[in-house]
Ligand SMILES: O=C[C@H](O)[C@H](O)COP(=O)(O)O
């Protein structure tokens with residue numbers, strides 16, 4: 203590590219929000235020492251490649267699809283689970299690419315999304331108060347005093363789980379599963395009778411014909427259909443983990459956080475003088491910052507100045523998450539100021555985090571219509587300002603869970619109990635995700 207990266211103590215001295223209160227400093231040091239010996243999960247060159255792809259988004263030539271679990275779990279690292287998430291993202295990407303004729307940059311909230319910022323430090327159930335669950339990177343979900351103690355060994359477990367996930371993802375995306383000629387296969391075992399399954403099947407048939415045509419006239423190399431580019435991402439939350447995985451690239455002598463291709467700073471940790479902004483200002487990966495409704499135009503300018511001082515296209519993505527009721531008033535002044543200053547950023551919408559509420563049943567949920575309305579608001583604002591709506595960031599799963607209300611299946615509060623599996627926030631299920639892709643493809647075509 204060079205002097206360019208502050209020490210972990212210096213970072214903590216700046217003030218770091220949302221960090222675990224580890225009871226045993228020696229155990230933290232032991233976990234960090236172990237992480238420092240581990241090989242990189244991603245390569246610096248891959249991160250640069252992603253920066254180049256996001257630069258195309260900044261120029262209005264491509265669209266980002268970023269999606270996956272709210273919180274990955276260690277127990278969730280199974281072949282079926284990873285394949286299901288990848289499959290729904292591939293299906294969505296195909297819909298967006300084909301229906302809107304725009305290249306789609308695919309980024310999973312995957313292989314590292316294990317730490318959660320929380321609104322409250324503690325959780326109370328039936329008169330018992332314990333530390334809040336902060337993701338499998340920090341403590342256990344079980345509501346017992348033992349499980350909720352932050353354990354730094356979990357950081358090593360998360361590294362291993364991320365390595366296993368990435369290994370599978372790389373095998374799937376280069377080994378034939380993601381081959382465009384498999385578009386029909388991805389649709390197998392979809393919810394029977396779903397109108398979106400039928401709509402997808404029709405689109406897949408068109409893609410087959412288009413590929414056959416391109417091959418027949420000799421403009422397409424079959425190898426081009428065989429593999430896709432897919433990148434990992436997560437919120438860079440736990441300083442010990444991200445710092446231990448920040449390494450100097452032997453090609454360029456520059457620091458990269460090799461825990462994932464793209465890392466972002468959350469709404470609760472984007473303090474301009476805080477530790478997260480400082481650490482991410484030093485690494486060379488493409489990075490994101492969540493911007494919620496309290497963001498002022500000057501906040502956005504200061505963040506861009508600190509995080510992307512050379513104004514490099516593709517380096518910085520603003521992920522806006524205002525809520526459906528606030529985006530139409532809140533977003534324009536920010537975009538206007540950023541554009542007036544000539545700042546190169548990609549804009550993407552997270553229509554999930556500003557639209558969460560507690561249903562009468564007690565489940566944390568989101569309404570599909572609110573999510574869609576925020577996406578529509580995002581497109582409307584960009585259209586009015588002549589800027590490019592560069593992408594969609596969603597919490598989703600490849601399974602048929604019942605966590606968000608509405609959508610084509612018209613899930614109600616009574617349905618939430620059937621299959622609510624998220625350990626933190628509610629995700630779109632497979633049908634809702636595909637429905638979202640078709641609706642966004644329509645918006646994108648008009649953009
Ligand atoms: O995913 C984002 C946050 O971690 C989450 O929304 C916080 O949830 P909470 O308000 O239940 O703590």
Ligand SMILES: C=C(OP(=O)(O)O)C(=O)O
Nearest residue numbers: 319468469470492523555
């Ligand atoms: C915590 C998250 O979002 P935000 O920082 O926008 O609340 C998240 O995306 O997991």
